[in-house]
Amino acid sequence: MRKLLLATLLGTTLAGTPALAETINLKVIGQPLATGLIQKNKEQPFFETLAEKTGLPLSINYKPLDTTGIKDVEQLRVLKSGLFDLISLRMSQVSRDEPTILGLDLVGLNPDFQQGRRVVEAYQDTVDQRLQERFNTKLLAVWPFGPQVLFCKHPINSLADVKGLKVRVYDQNLAQFVESVGGVPVPVAFGDVHQSLALGMIECAITGPSSANSAGWPEVTTHMLPLGFQLALNGYGINLKTWNKLTPEQQQRLQAAFDELNEDIWSYSEELFLDASRCNVGAEPCTTGTQYDLVDVPVSEADLATLASTVQSVSYPTWAEQCNKTNPDCAANWQRDLADIAGL
Incomplete structure (x- = not known):
């Protein structure tokens, strides 16, 4: 009887104990x-x-x-x-x-x-x-990461000056754009860019101001054109x-x-973008990065116009053709979702 009572009490206790959550x-x-x-x-x-x-x-x-x-x-x-x-x-x-x-x-x-x-x-x-x-x-x-901008170890005054220069890119759409303005697109992994610039394998590279600052790109470049090509x-x-x-x-x-x-x-990405943009060209305040002295190349109206026309003239049509090959609804879905926002 004692064993039966003990078993009953034990069973009742276990039943009332919540199971441990599975990791x-x-x-x-x-x-x-x-x-x-x-x-x-x-x-x-x-x-x-x-x-x-x-x-x-x-x-x-x-x-x-x-x-x-x-x-x-x-x-x-x-x-x-x-x-x-x-x-x-x-x-x-x-x-x-x-x-x-x-x-x-x-x-x-x-x-x-x-x-x-x-x-x-x-x-x-x-x-x-x-x-x-x-x-x-x-x-x-x-x-x-924020607007992706241009860093060069070659003097430039505008986007047009990348003509003939080897420019690091990270996707095919950006490569086609660089080609459309006369540059030579070169795909380089982010971690290899600093050395590639230092050795002269490329003359310009595109990334965000904060990432460039963290990776020391201003050590091996001289000019920054703060024209936002993509948001990465x-x-x-x-x-x-x-x-x-x-x-x-x-x-x-x-x-x-x-x-x-x-x-x-x-929110943090926008804070870093603004601060690192100042840090890279030696402006104040500079609180999140290392201060350098790159030439801050003014963004011209011509540069802005070139970028604004790019979606319709280069980036969307070339991407849509490629995307539709693997996803037949690709361009149609994009148009449905984004045509009004993109102004197309």
Whole structure:
């Protein structure tokens, strides 16, 4: 009788004890260390405190991209395979595998942060649907490094002066634009740009002012033309199998955390852009970077007009033709979402 009573009490106690939540293991690839302050001050701390922020039983293994041996152009393939659960996607680079993505940031489409927000809000769901269909990936957020501008180790007075110069580019759309203004586009990985400039393998390169400052580009260049060609959008993608293992409540908490991070990075990115633009040319205040003395090349009306006409004359038609080859609805979907915003 005593054994039966003990067993009954034990069973009652166990039944009344909540089950321990199963640990959710997430293998995460972040932005490269070389890209600077957004990775250091926003992204990595976010993942380090994500379990506490969401209240979810998360165990996160976070690695910056340039510590993994994985190339940025391989990110979507890695996500699809399930080798990593969540990746900070470098959108222009992964668009080689899925051209639909590049529709977010065609050259000339996003000259500033305000336009970029409108474009992302209108087109993000279309990109997300495509990634889910082809790469088993859900898009959690899209954010910018900020306007991508021109750095040269060759004296320039305007955009026209890149004619004949070798210019580092990071996607095919930008390459076609550089070619259209007489430059020679050269694809170079971000981490290799400093050395390529120093050795004279290229004469100019395009990136954001803050990333350039963090990577020391002003050490090997002399001029900066602050004309924003693209916003260098990035996004967080999660493997759908990983996402679907979460309960609806867990999904809601995780998405809410990424929504908050996304807003934070949009604001921080604009702060960094303005400050680093000053730092690079020796202006004050300079609080987030190293102060250099690049020549601040004035942006002319002719430069602005060239960029404004680029979407219709170069970047959209060449991209649409390429994108439709792999996604027959690509251009039509882009027109549906963005024609009015782009002024086409």
